[in-house]
Amino acid sequence: MKNEMIKIENLHKSFGQLEVLKGVNLTVSEGEVVVIIGPSGSGKSTLLRCINFLEEPTGGSITINGEKITNSQHPKINEIRREVGMVFQKFNLFPHMTVLQNLMLAPMKVRGINEEEAKETALKYLSKVGLAEKANVYPENLSGGQQQRVAIARALCMKPMALLFDEPTSALDPEMINEVLDVMKNLANEGMTMVVVTHEMGFAKEVGDRVLFVDGGNIQEEGNPNEIFDHPKTERMRAFLSKIL
Amino acid sequence: MDFDLITHSIPLLIQGTGVTLEITAVAVFIGMCIGCLMGIMRICNWKILRIIANVYIDCIRGTPLLVQIFIVYFALPAIIGARIEKFPAAVIACSINSGAYVAEIFRAGIQSIDAGQMEAGRSLGLTWWQTMRFIVLPQAFKRVIPPLGNEFIAMLKDSSLVSVIGFEELTRTGQLIISRTYASLEIWTCVALIYLFMVLVVARFVAKLEKRFETK
Numbered sequence: 001m002k003n004e005m006i007k008i009e010n011l012h013k014s015f016g017q018l019e020v021l022k023g024v025n026l027t028v029s030e031g032e033v034v035v036i037i038g039p040s041g042s043g044k045s046t047l048l049r050c051i052n053f054l055e056e057p058t059g060g061s062i063t064i065n066g067e068k069i070t071n072s073q074h075p076k077i078n079e080i081r082r083e084v085g086m087v088f089q090k091f092n093l094f095p096h097m098t099v100l101q102n103l104m105l106a107p108m109k110v111r112g113i114n115e116e117e118a119k120e121t122a123l124k125y126l127s128k129v130g131l132a133e134k135a136n137v138y139p140e141n142l143s144g145g146q147q148q149r150v151a152i153a154r155a156l157c158m159k160p161m162a163l164l165f166d167e168p169t170s171a172l173d174p175e176m177i178n179e180v181l182d183v184m185k186n187l188a189n190e191g192m193t194m195v196v197v198t199h200e201m202g203f204a205k206e207v208g209d210r211v212l213f214v215d216g217g218n219i220q221e222e223g224n225p226n227e228i229f230d231h232p233k234t235e236r237m238r239a240f241l242s243k244i245l
Numbered sequence: 246m247d248f249d250l251i252t253h254s255i256p257l258l259i260q261g262t263g264v265t266l267e268i269t270a271v272a273v274f275i276g277m278c279i280g281c282l283m284g285i286m287r288i289c290n291w292k293i294l295r296i297i298a299n300v301y302i303d304c305i306r307g308t309p310l311l312v313q314i315f316i317v318y319f320a321l322p323a324i325i326g327a328r329i330e331k332f333p334a335a336v337i338a339c340s341i342n343s344g345a346y347v348a349e350i351f352r353a354g355i356q357s358i359d360a361g362q363m364e365a366g367r368s369l370g371l372t373w374w375q376t377m378r379f380i381v382l383p384q385a386f387k388r389v390i391p392p393l394g395n396e397f398i399a400m401l402k403d404s405s406l407v408s409v410i411g412f413e414e415l416t417r418t419g420q421l422i423i424s425r426t427y428a429s430l431e432i433w434t435c436v437a438l439i440y441l442f443m444v445l446v447v448a449r450f451v452a453k454l455e456k457r458f459e460t461k
Contacts, residue, residue, distance in 0.1 A: 054364050082370025092365035096383050105379060106369035151365075158369055 003030040005065060005162055005193050006051060006084075012059035013046055020046045022217035023060070028162070031191045035198060035208035035225075039240055044197045044214040048164050051195065052084045053077060065161060082110050085155030089167040091147040093139040099126065099150050100135040103157045111158065118157075125153040129183050145176030149183055162193035169200060201244060205229060213237050251431050254422050258432075261418030262439055268332075268414060269401045272339035273347075276400070277393070279340065280347025285377065287352050298348065305345035311406050314338040318410045335407035335414075343400050350392045354385035387458045394451030398444050405440075415439060 006028040013021040020043045028034050036044045049055040051062060053072040061070045064080050074080070094102050103122035107113050113121075126132050129149040131142075139147055148168055155163055165184065169177040181203050188194060188207045198204060204211050205225045213221040213228065213236075221228060221237050232238045286298035305313070318334040329337075358381050366376030408417035419436040423429055 052368055054368060078370050078372055081368055084368075086365075086368035088361060088365065088368075090359075090361055092359070092361035094362065094365070094380050094384075096387075106366075106371055109375055109379065110370040154369070 004028075004063075005030045005032075006195070007063040008047075008051070008060070009063070010060040011047070011050060011057055011062065013043070013050060013055060014058045020217055021050070021057075024214075024218055026212070026219065028193060028195060030161075030193055033188045033192075033194045033196065033207055033209045034212060035196045035204040035210070036212045036214055037198065037201070037204055037240075038212075038214035038220075039243075042215045043217045045166055047214065048166050048195060048197050051164055052081050052086055054086070078110070082106070082158055083161045085158055085160035085163045087148070087151050087155055087163065087165045087168050089170050091139075091144070091151045091171070093147055093151055093154070095139050098136050098138055099131070099142070102139070102150060103154050106154070107157050121157050121159075122153070125156045126150070128156070128186075129153045130179075143176060144172045145179045148172065148176075148180045152180075152183055152187075156187075162195070163187065165194065165196040165198065167197050167199065169198065199244070201229070213240065215240070247428055247431055250426060250428050251435060254426075254428075254432060254435065257418055257422060258415065258435055258439060261413060261415040262443070264412075264418075265401065265404055265414040265416075266443070268335055268339060268407065268412075269397065269404050271336050272343050272404065273393075273397050273400050275336070275340035276343025276347050276396075279344030280349075281351050283344060283348035284351025284355065287348065288355060290373065302345045302348055305342055306349075310338070310342050310403055311409065313342055314407055314410060317341075331407075331410055331412040334410060335404075335412045339400060339404060339407065342403075343396060346396055346399075347393065350389050350396065351385065353392075354389035355381055357388055358384050390455050390458060391451065394447065394454075397451070398447055401443055401447065402440060 004027055008024055008026040011021050011024040012019070024047055036047065038044045046055055050057045053069065056072050057070070061068050063069070064084060067076055067080060069077065069080060094105070097105065100119065100122055103126065104115070104118040107118045107121060108115065123132060123135065126135055129152055131146060131149055131153070134142060134146065134150070139150065142150065168184070169180050172180065177200070181200060184194070184196070184203070185207050196203075208225045210222060211225050211228045212219050215236050221232065221234050228237070229241065232241055283298045283301055286294040287302070289295065314335070317338040318329060318331070322328050362380050362384070363376055366380045367373070371379070404414060405416035407414060408420060411417065413421070415436060419432045423432050426432070
């Protein structure tokens with residue numbers, strides 16, 4: 001049995017009267033790629049954002065690498081966050097810094113490593129995502145696909161145990177989606193633990209070790225990609241697939 | 246118009262102008278320090294700090310600067326049991342006043358930065374304060390330059406109110422000259438033109454500053 005890296009137990013989240021997550025349970029093992037799919041407003045992004053407490057859960061707990069957390073006031077919250085990288089739909093690069101500075105800031109301030117080492121790491125991951133020549137460029141001068149690749153490199157520079165992807169290709173022009181997905185595929189092949197919320201079913205099939213179908217605030221169906229796409233068990237899943245495929 | 250009188254008064258008025266600039270610069274500078282602190286406090290996670298900032302901003306913006314000047318110069322000594330000189334009193338009143346307006350400028354500037362920036366910083370393991378300092382504030386500073394320029398201009402003119410405690414800045418200097426010469430028309434016109442000139446220069450400077458930060 002592989003290491004349990006992320007364990008979500010009975011997770012609830014409400015926005016006022018609206019209950020978005022209704023008691024989700026989920027375990028992600030080391031090296032596993034979990035893909036979360038589901039209709040808009042189903043709570044899949046909220047679920048992902050709860051994992052590193054960008055969203056404050058209303059109930060339940062999340063255990064990351066043995067540390068059990070129930071809210072963002074936990075004293076070790078920053079230590080947990082640095083181990084769990086996040087890639088956002090809208091990239092969220094820091095516009096006032098060059099690409100290199102974007103990559104070096106957190107390793108230096110959070111990990112406390114020196115400038116030289118941070119730069120070396122940054123350049124290494126930048127060439128990994130194929131953008132070594134853009135080190136001294138400001139984010140606004142990059143295409144969407146390039147920005148997202150920089151955002152992935154920025155998360156990697158912290159050497160996280162796991163990466164969360166929140167619809168990483170949804171804000172991209174169609175011709176740029178593949179360059180980002182290719183980077184993600186490479187990471188998956190190298191054994192990175194990943195939780196990916198996406199609408200890219202091709203990616204889910206090809207890369208996912210496990211696919212979760214989330215609807216109505218809970219996991220309706222889960223299994224390996226072939227199982228779930230070819231033989232959906234629930235009516236909801238069938239309805240969802242018929243709409244997108 | 247008595248042009249001779251104007252020429253004779255100019256050196257004194259220029260001296261007063263210098264004092265006006267001095268008190269405005271010091272007040273806005275201290276006001277910016279207070280305002281930055283209070284602006285951040287207003288949106289931080291600590292409820293007690295938020296309350297302090299809210300009370301400060303409400304009280305200062307809810308009362309006239311003129312009354313605040315009276316309180317600092319006449320009422321405060323009664324409490325602390327010592328006289329306050331005119332210059333410190335004027336600076337204290339103007340700084341505290343300016344701080345409340347600057348706090349709101351900073352708060353709006355910080356809140357205008359996309360929430361995704363804070364999330365990205367936190368997701369990398371930076372603390373709230375580190376994210377504020379390295380990511381949010383540098384972006385917010387650029388956006389608050391125009392409203393800070395307005396605040397400077399407003400303070401330049403409002404500083405004339407400290408003439409009521411006899412502090413000799415530009416307006417008070419004008420008053421004193423008139424009390425000797427009765428040349429209201431000449432002197433008030435001069436005083437008004439000097440204020441106008443200063444404001445126009447500051448406005449041009451702020452516009453330049455804004456442009457410089459824009460291109461980067």
